[in-house]
Amino acid sequence: MKTTMQDKLSILAGSAKYDVSCSSSGSENNYKTGELGCAHNSGICHSFTSDGRCVSLLKVLLTNVCIYDCAYCINRVSNDIPRAAFSPRELADLTINFYKRNYIEGLFLSSGIIKNEDHTMSLLLQTLRILRHEYRFNGYIHVKLIPGASKELIEEATLLAHRVSSNIELPSSKSLALLAPDKTKEKLLSPLKHARDITMQRSAKPISMSTQMIIGATGESDFEILKLSSSLYQKALLKRVYYSAYIAVNNHKHLPVPELSKPPLLREHRLYQADWLLRFYGFSYDEILSENQNLDIQFDPKTFWALSNLHHFPIDVNKAPQEILVRIPGIGIRGALKILQARRFKQLCFEDLVKLKISLKKARYFIIAGKDFHRSMSLYEEKIKLALIHQGSNVIQPTLFDTSIYTGEL
Amino acid sequence: MILLYDGSFEGFLSLVYEVYYEKLSVDAIVKEMPQTLLFERFHEVFTDEANARKVLEAITKHFTKEQQRTLCNIFLCDTREHEMALLEYIRIGFKNPKELRNITNANLFYIQNLEKELLSLVHKMYGFTRFEELDDGTLYAKIETKFNIMPFLGDHFAKRLGNIPFIIHDIKRSLAFIKNDEMREIRSIASFDAPIYSDEEEKFKALWKTFFKSAAVESRYNPKLQKSWVPLLYRTYMSEFE
Numbered sequence: 001m002k003t004t005m006q007d008k009l010s011i012l013a014g015s016a017k018y019d020v021s022c023s024s025s026g027s028e029n030n031y032k033t034g035e036l037g038c039a040h041n042s043g044i045c046h047s048f049t050s051d052g053r054c055v056s057l058l059k060v061l062l063t064n065v066c067i068y069d070c071a072y073c074i075n076r077v078s079n080d081i082p083r084a085a086f087s088p089r090e091l092a093d094l095t096i097n098f099y100k101r102n103y104i105e106g107l108f109l110s111s112g113i114i115k116n117e118d119h120t121m122s123l124l125l126q127t128l129r130i131l132r133h134e135y136r137f138n139g140y141i142h143v144k145l146i147p148g149a150s151k152e153l154i155e156e157a158t159l160l161a162h163r164v165s166s167n168i169e170l171p172s173s174k175s176l177a178l179l180a181p182d183k184t185k186e187k188l189l190s191p192l193k194h195a196r197d198i199t200m201q202r203s204a205k206p207i208s209m210s211t212q213m214i215i216g217a218t219g220e221s222d223f224e225i226l227k228l229s230s231s232l233y234q235k236a237l238l239k240r241v242y243y244s245a246y247i248a249v250n251n252h253k254h255l256p257v258p259e260l261s262k263p264p265l266l267r268e269h270r271l272y273q274a275d276w277l278l279r280f281y282g283f284s285y286d287e288i289l290s291e292n293q294n295l296d297i298q299f300d301p302k303t304f305w306a307l308s309n310l311h312h313f314p315i316d317v318n319k320a321p322q323e324i325l326v327r328i329p330g331i332g333i334r335g336a337l338k339i340l341q342a343r344r345f346k347q348l349c350f351e352d353l354v355k356l357k358i359s360l361k362k363a364r365y366f367i368i369a370g371k372d373f374h375r376s377m378s379l380y381e382e383k384i385k386l387a388l389i390h391q392g393s394n395v396i397q398p399t400l401f402d403t404s405i406y407t408g409e410l
Numbered sequence: 411m412i413l414l415y416d417g418s419f420e421g422f423l424s425l426v427y428e429v430y431y432e433k434l435s436v437d438a439i440v441k442e443m444p445q446t447l448l449f450e451r452f453h454e455v456f457t458d459e460a461n462a463r464k465v466l467e468a469i470t471k472h473f474t475k476e477q478q479r480t481l482c483n484i485f486l487c488d489t490r491e492h493e494m495a496l497l498e499y500i501r502i503g504f505k506n507p508k509e510l511r512n513i514t515n516a517n518l519f520y521i522q523n524l525e526k527e528l529l530s531l532v533h534k535m536y537g538f539t540r541f542e543e544l545d546d547g548t549l550y551a552k553i554e555t556k557f558n559i560m561p562f563l564g565d566h567f568a569k570r571l572g573n574i575p576f577i578i579h580d581i582k583r584s585l586a587f588i589k590n591d592e593m594r595e596i597r598s599i600a601s602f603d604a605p606i607y608s609d610e611e612e613k614f615k616a617l618w619k620t621f622f623k624s625a626a627v628e629s630r631y632n633p634k635l636q637k638s639w640v641p642l643l644y645r646t647y648m649s650e651f652e
Contacts, residue, residue: 044533046537050633054639102551
């Protein structure tokens with residue numbers, strides 16, 4: 001029986017959905033008159049699925065056939081699941097037709113390993129060539145680098161795509177050896193390093209790259225995870241690290257039992273908050289956590305940091321520079337910018353901050369604004385903790401996490 | 411005094427002219443004659459092209475490009491009160507341009523937020539607008555938005571759709587952005603024949619729905635979060651939510 005396009009799409013989108021990244025941002029406006037497609041600097045979300053994640057790219061596998069046997073992966077060779085494959089042309093046509101109708105921003109193409117690594121990478125590139133050369137398509141393309149593929153193929157990928165990525169999968173070599181015997185940390189990182197080096201030779205700006213780690217399948221602490229992310233950011237290797245709460249799809253002696261485990265969504269959420277502190281708020285990983293520590297569940301990482309570093313507070317919002325303002329719990333980049341803009345015209349008090357729509361719920365315990373500060377309480381960790389808990393500002397809404405992490409933006 | 415004008419941009423500029431040269435003290439600006447007038451004084455401003463042009467020239471001279479863009483953007487927020495704040499914006503701009511950045515002034519903060527609201531709507535619609543293919547290959551999109559964002563959408567899609575002709579139809583405002591080999595403009599349309607769709611349209615819609623369903627992770631099911639991202643308001647023409 002021939003599989004229809006509907007079946008293929010359902011299987012191959014279903015197999016690709018555990019990849020978190022859907023970002024389409026960070027590309028220059030590459031508009032060319034008369035040609036189809038153009039990337040948008042801030043990325044665009046085209047829809048949101050029933051799990052609240054954004055759909056920006058047509059995220060599919062070229063095939064879910066795979067010769068590997070990674071314990072955590074739904075597509076591993078020993079699983080008895082329906083298999084399918086697109087031909088490069090079929091997939092290119094589908095991409096164009098979805099793009100025209102404004103369903104998507106572009107393509108996110110990955111694949112199981114069919115025959116061998118080079119063969120798989122060639123098929124991916126063939127799809128990209130049809131899109132770029134035949135259809136003159138300039139929309140966003142994110143392609144997975146197949147670890148183990150030859151350097152020439154990796155290089156061609158960096159020429160055709162906006163972003164390339166390779167997933168580290170697990171936060172330590174030990175876990176990899178246990179769960180993904182066909183992969184090693186070196187093998188997973190080498191295509192990224194190669195892609196960075198050759199694109200650096202071409203221009204000063206390396207190609208944008210990302211990776212993904214599975215959280216909660218193995219025993220690493222959040223400290224280890226953040227330390228790894230931070231080192232990847234520092235080496236200018238990656239633009240983004242994604243964290244994916246482990247969703248049990250297989251039974252395996254080294255993995256949590258599927259029936260008993262729920263994806264650790266709150267932990268994932270805290271990791272993203274901490275990741276934000278690393279990338280945009282000027283925090284270092286060892287400020288956020290100490291050796292082998294996990295992120296606090298009750299308080300977000302910034303509030304937790306502030307509570308354990310009260311000697312930095314209170315902060316005077318009329319004097320502090322931007323990098324200090326953003327360290328105040330409850331004040332983000334946008335809030336800090338508003339403060340900087342407004343205080344050139346007058347000395348700000350609490351009432352002014354409220355008028356500027358800056359929430360004082362958390363911030364009030366940590367700031368001075370003109371004559372205003374939180375009088376009824378002195379700066380003691382336990383007192384502030386109690387107050388925060390009492391007013392419910394720490395209440396975690398599992399259904400409405402700070403959701404920016406799922407969007408195509410940033 | 412209450413001022414009445416016709417709601418057009420030229421009309422508003424004419425109003426600014428009269429406010430300045432007649433030294434009017436303004437309490438409210440309306441587009442329609444109020445039903446009951448108590449003791450307020452009332453004055454109707456007629457659109458005057460020459461006056462409007464004079465004001466426009468003065469604005470281009472005194473305001474930065476970015477501030478001029480803000481003025482136009484605010485005017486696109488046609489379903490929200492904005493005339494008084496805009497008049498204040500213009501007054502402050504003529505008096506002391508530096509003061510325009512002062513967001514501790516309620517009017518200026520209102521304008522800054524309203525523009526943000528407009529731009530965030532624009533950004534959402536860059537993603538949520540849906541085209542359908544007609545039998546002649548033209549792409550056709552219907553939209554219903556709280557503000558008039560047609561100029562933004564037209565430019566955006568003209569950049570990405572290459573040589574494909576397209577029409578964006580603002581149902582409530584009876585406006586259409588039309589782009590094909592001969593024209594690229596916004597027109598007001600009185601009536602519109604039901605379009606004939608291409609043979610492939612249903613097939614791709616069905617494929618899109620399949621993709622949309624398959625891309626969701628069941629164990630993370632979270633319709634509340636989904637709703638916060640795509641409020642029901644936006645879903646009218648998005649086939650995946652049918």
